[in-house]
Structures are given as C-alpha cells and as structure tokens.
Amino acid sequence: xxxxxxxxxxxxxxxxxxxxxxxxxxxxxxxxxxxxxxxxxxxxxxxxxxxxxxxxxxxxxxxxxxxxxxxxxxxxxxxxxxxxxxxxxxxxxxxxxxxxxxxxxxxxxxxxxxxxxxxxxxxxxxxxxxxxxxxxxxxxxxxxxxxxxxxxxxxxxxxxxxxxxxxxxxxxxxxxxxxxxxxxxxxxxxxxxxxxxxxxxxxxxxxxxxxxxxxxxxxxxxxxxxxxxxxxxxxxxxxxxxxxxxxxxxxxxxxxxxxxxxxxxxxxxxxxxx
Amino acid sequence: xxxxxxxxxxxxxxxxxxxxxxxxxxxxxxxxxxxxxxxxxxxxxxxxxxxxxxxxxxxxxxxxxxxxxxxxxxxxxxxxxxxxxxxxxxxxxxxxxxxxxxxxxxxxxxxxxxxxxxxxxxxxxxxxxxxxxxxxxxxxxxxxxxxxxxxxxxxxxxxxxxxxxxxxxxxxxxxxxxxxxxxxxxxxxxxxxxxxxxxxxxxxxxxxxxxxxxxxxxxxxxxxxxxxxxxxxxxxxxxxxxxxxxxxxxxxxxxxxxxxxxxxxxxxxxxxxxxxxxxxxxxxxxxxxxxxx
Numbered sequence: 063x064x065x066x067x068x069x070x071x072x073x074x075x076x077x078x079x080x081x082x083x084x085x086x087x088x089x090x091x092x093x094x095x096x097x098x099x100x101x102x103x104x105x106x107x108x109x110x111x112x113x114x115x116x117x118x119x120x121x122x123x124x125x126x127x128x129x130x131x132x133x134x135x136x137x138x139x140x141x142x143x144x145x146x147x148x149x150x151x152x153x154x155x156x157x158x159x160x161x162x163x164x165x166x167x168x169x170x171x172x173x174x175x176x177x178x179x180x181x182x183x184x185x186x187x188x189x190x191x192x193x194x195x196x197x198x199x200x201x202x203x204x205x206x207x208x209x210x211x212x213x214x215x216x217x218x219x220x221x222x223x224x225x226x227x228x229x230x231x232x233x234x235x236x237x238x239x240x241x242x243x244x245x246x247x248x249x250x251x252x253x254x255x256x257x258x259x260x261x262x263x264x265x266x267x268x269x270x271x272x273x274x275x276x277x278x279x280x281x282x283x284x285x286x287x288x289x290x291x292x293x294x295x296x297x298x299x300x301x302x303x304x305x306x307x308x309x310x311x312x313x314x315x316x317x318x319x320x321x322x323x324x325x326x327x328x329x330x331x332x333x334x335x336x
Numbered sequence: 337x338x339x340x341x342x343x344x345x346x347x348x349x350x351x352x353x354x355x356x357x358x359x360x361x362x363x364x365x366x367x368x369x370x371x372x373x374x375x376x377x378x379x380x381x382x383x384x385x386x387x388x389x390x391x392x393x394x395x396x397x398x399x400x401x402x403x404x405x406x407x408x409x410x411x412x413x414x415x416x417x418x419x420x421x422x423x424x425x426x427x428x429x430x431x432x433x434x435x436x437x438x439x440x441x442x443x444x445x446x447x448x449x450x451x452x453x454x455x456x457x458x459x460x461x462x463x464x465x466x467x468x469x470x471x472x473x474x475x476x477x478x479x480x481x482x483x484x485x486x487x488x489x490x491x492x493x494x495x496x497x498x499x500x501x502x503x504x505x506x507x508x509x510x511x512x513x514x515x516x517x518x519x520x521x522x523x524x525x526x527x528x529x530x531x532x533x534x535x536x537x538x539x540x541x542x543x544x545x546x547x548x549x550x551x552x553x554x555x556x557x558x559x560x561x562x563x564x565x566x567x568x569x570x571x572x573x574x575x576x577x578x579x580x581x582x583x584x585x586x587x588x589x590x591x592x593x594x595x596x597x598x599x600x601x602x603x604x605x606x607x608x609x610x611x612x613x614x615x616x617x618x619x620x621x622x623x624x625x626x627x628x629x
Contacts, residue, residue, distance in 0.1 A: 166359055
C-alpha cells in the first residue's frame with residue numbers, strides 16, 4: 063500500500079484476466095449463495111398444502127392467506143413497530159456513544175468500544191436465555207417494551223460502528239470553530255457535526271432496523287401467543303404447524319431485502335461515477 | 337484523514353474541560369442500557385449457575401458427567417471445524433477473484449455475497465428445509481444416481497451443509513478485506529525474479545493473505561458454535577448442538593442455572609479458541625515479515 067508508488071512505476075489499470083477455471087468456480091459459488099434462497103419463490107405459488115419440491119399446482123392462496131390472516135398481519139405489524147422503536151433508540155444511544163468514543167483518549171475509547179461491541183460477540187442463545195430469565199422476573203415477556211429493549215442491545219453495535227466510521231473522517235476542528243463562534247455544545251453538534259456525519263447515522267439506523275426486523279433467537283423466547291414478531295411466526299410455521307404461508311412470507315422478505323441490498327450496492331457507485 | 341478545511345490552534349483550556357465532562361454524559365445512556373439489559377441478565381444466569389438451587393459447581397460437574405453434553409460439545413466443535421474449512425476452501429478463490437476483476441464485476445460479486453447475508457435467516461433455513469426434506473431436491477438428485485434415502489433433514493450433517501451456505505459471507509468479507517491490501521507489485525517482483533505463478537502464490541501471496549484466512553476462519557467458527565436457528569430447524573434433538581441444549585433446558589424445564597452453565601461452557605470454549613487463533617496469527621506475523629524482507 064505505502065511504498066508501492068515508488069517501487070512500481072506504472073500500475074496497469076486493467077489487471078490480469080481471471081483464468082477460466084476460476085470464473086467457473088465463481089459461478090458455482092454464486093449459484094451456491096443465491097439458488098438455495100431463490101427456491102423459496104416457486105414454493106410460495108404452490109397449490110399443495112405441504113413443503114414438497116417441485117411444488118404441485120399453482121395458486122396464490124398462500125399470499126392471500128398471508129395478507130388476510132390476522133395472525134400474519136399482526137406479526138408483521140409487531141415486527142415493524144419493534145423495528146422502528148428499537149432502531150430509533152439504538153440510533154440515539156449509539157450516535158451519542160460514538161461521539162463520546164471519538165472524543166476520548168485512545169486508551170479509554172478502545173475499552174469503551176469493546177464494551178459496546180459485546181452484544182455482537184456473545185452468542186445469541188446465551189443472551190436470549192439470560193434476558194428471558196430477567197424478563198420473567200420483571201414480567202416483561204410478551205410485551206413490546208421487552209422486545210424493544212432486547213433488540214436495541216443487539217442493534218447498538220451496528221449503529222456505533224457505522225457512526226464511528228463516518229466520524230473518523232470528521233474534522234474535530236469544526237466543532238471547535240463552532241464553539242469559538244459562540245455555539246453551545248448541543249447547538250454545535252446539531253448544526254455542524256450531525257449534518258456531516260448524517261450518512262453514518264442513517265446507515266446505522268437502517269442496519270439497526272434490519273437487525274431488529276430479522277432478529278429471531280431472542281424473539282423466540284420473548285414471544286407469547288398474544289405478541290409474536292414475523293420471524294417467530296415463520297419459525298412456528300416451519301417447525302410445528304407446517305403452514306406453507308411461510309413460503310409467501312419468506313418470498314416477500316427476500317424480495318424486499320434484495321431491492322434494498324441491490325440499491326445500497328449500486329447507488330453509491332453511481333454517485334461516484336457521475 | 338481528510339484535508340484540513342479549518343486549522344484551529346488548540347484553544348482555551350475551558351473548552352477541553354467542558355468537553356471532557358460532556359464526553360462522559362454522552363457515553364452514559366448507552367452504558368446504562370447495556371448494564372441493565374445486557375450485563376445484568378448475563379451476570380444473573382452466571383450467578384444462578386453457581387448458586388441455584390445450592391452453592392457449588394454441581395451444574396458444571398454434571399455437564400461433564402451427564403453423558404450427553406460432552407458428546408454434544410464435540411459434535412458442535414466438529415460442525416464448526418467442518419463449516420470453517422469448507423467456507424475457506426469455497427470462499428478463498430472467490431475472494432481472490434474479487435480483488436482482480438473490474439470494479440463493475442466487483443460490485444456484482446459483492447452484491448451476490450451481501451444478498452444472502454441480509455436475507456432473513458429463517459427464510460434461508462426454510463429453503464434448506466425444503467432441499468433436505470424427504471423427497472426434496474437433494475434426495476431426488478441422489479435417487480437419480482441410484483442412491484436411495486439421502487435425507488439430510490434432522491441430521492447434524494444437514495445442519496453443517498446449510499451452515500456452509502449461511503456462513504459463506506462471513507468468510508468472504510474478511511478474506512476480501514485482507515486480500516485487497518496485498519500489494520500486487522510483490523507478485524510481479526516474484527515473477528520477474530523467475531518464480532512460477534504457483535510458487536509466487538505459495539511463497540508470497542498465500543502467506544500475506546494468512547491474516548485474512550485466520551480472521552475469516554475464526555469468525556465463521558465462533559459464529560457457527562453459537563448458532564441456534566439453523567440447528568433448531570434442520571437438526572434433531574438426538575443429534576443436538578450445544579445451542580439447542582441451552583435453549584431446550586430453558587424452554588422445556590425453565591432450568592436457567594443448567595442453561596447458564598452450558599452457556600458458560602460455550603462462551604469459555606469460544607474465547608479459548610479465539611485466543612489460540614489470535615496467538616497463532618501473532619506468532620505467524622513477525623515470521624512473515626522476516627520472510628518477505
């Protein structure tokens with residue numbers, strides 16, 4: 063990276079072609095990554111009430127069932143509610159924490175950030191069992207608050223990572239400039255820092271929402287018949303009910319995820335090329 | 337990092353002091369939340385595992401004497417090892433290709449990795465449920481070759497196969513990150529000194545990519561050890577992995593102390609493996625620098 067400019071006079075722009083066997087290998091890997099996911103889509107149009115593949119017959123009954131049953135719609139609504147609430151809280155807490163990390167001396171900041179990252183490292187089952195034990199004592203299982211509290215913990219590391227990386231490109235002198243011109247710390251943050259780190263905050267929010275919306279392990283423990291999130295319903299449909307509506311639900315989830323991921327990968331590249 | 341737009345000399349001490357006070361205040365809300373909803377719950381089940389119903393190491397001793405947990409732990413480690421090695425073999429050439437293709441293709445290849453990474457884990461596991469089911473696509477495929485009854489569903493092998501696909505992004509991303517920092521001028525230098533491509537790969541490129549290999553492998557291994565959804569949906573109780581044991585203790589018996597002890601076992605094993613891998617990387621690094629100098 064560093065000395066290459068001196069040692070290598072010219073870096074050819076187009077690098078060596080990828081050999082044929084390697085291309086073939088990559089095609090196989092892409093197939094392995096994508097095809098098993100895509101198999102869910104034809105399943106969702108199955109006419110039969112089982113999980114056999116290839117599906118027999120064609121029908122839209124699983125989509126109809128998904129959108130007309132209170133059970134599935136309630137769980138979708140619950141997932142959206144929990145997702146938005148925990149993303150908002152995680153974004154506020156995480157942004158403040160990331161700013162604190164950026165302003166600390168390196169020794170403290172590395173200690174603090176490893177504390178904040180802990181929910182990412184501890185296996186999901188262990189956290190699920192632990193928070194379930196506590197929420198049983200506090201009678202918080204099956205309530206929106208319990209879901210939001212647990213999901214916020216899991217989403218925090220994503221927000222902190224995302225905001226921290228955009229803060230690393232932020233010039234701290236700008237805050238000093240704002241305060242020397244008379245802005246209080248809050249005003250300096252809102253009018254100067256926040257607009258500049260906004261991309262990191264927004265992507266942190268999106269990551270936090272997706273983390274919560276997808277979260278399955280903790281949700282399986284906290285769910286009660288009265289309050290289930292979408293992944294919990296999908297899990298039950300596969301594991302206990304053998305309800306093919308799950309294939310429609312999974313297809314919709316895959317569709318939305320694909321659109322978001324492709325846009326996220328393609329859009330920044332376009333802007334740069336313009 | 338960025339170009340200095342404004343360069344302001346270090347100003348009054350008072351600013352620094354108010355800064356230091358407010359920094360603590362900024363860090364506090366997240367710390368409090370983590371304390372109440374993360375640290376306390378974990379501390380509680382660890383405490384319970386040593387004290388409930390009576391003080392002692394009973395739960396930990398029974399992990400090793402109940403005749404089940406040790407087998408399950410070994411099976412879990414085997415699955416982690418298999419998934420780690422399989423994703424490495426599959427992902428290494430792919431990650432390498434990502435560093436040499438055109439930017440357009442790189443975006444395509446990255447999108448293909450990120451896509452399954454973000455798709456809901458239950459949707460992905462459901463797909464493998466269909467594939468591995470009796471009469472599913474894998475069963476049909478083997479039947480076409482005259483091999484009957486290859487039903488991976490409800491076996492730990494079936495869990496491992498699905499986990500390879502689920503974990504592949506966790507391998508490719510760290511590998512790619514490391515490989516994209518390798519100076520390809522070194523390969524041209526090796527070639528100009530007469531090294532054949534295979535030799536310059538083995539002697540120059542692979543050692544330089546070793547840090548990425550280790551971080552990819554340890555990430556996949558560790559995440560696999562603690563993974564719950566895929567084993568729960570594709571595995572079976574009599575071929576359980578450790579995460580299933582922890583979950584069923586609580587779901588069936590509300591045995592929080594026992595689950596806490598099993599969880600501690602998982603955590604300790606995870607940390608020991610991470611420590612060992614880290615140690616290997618640290619030992620390997622100075623050697624690599626000596627070799628390339």
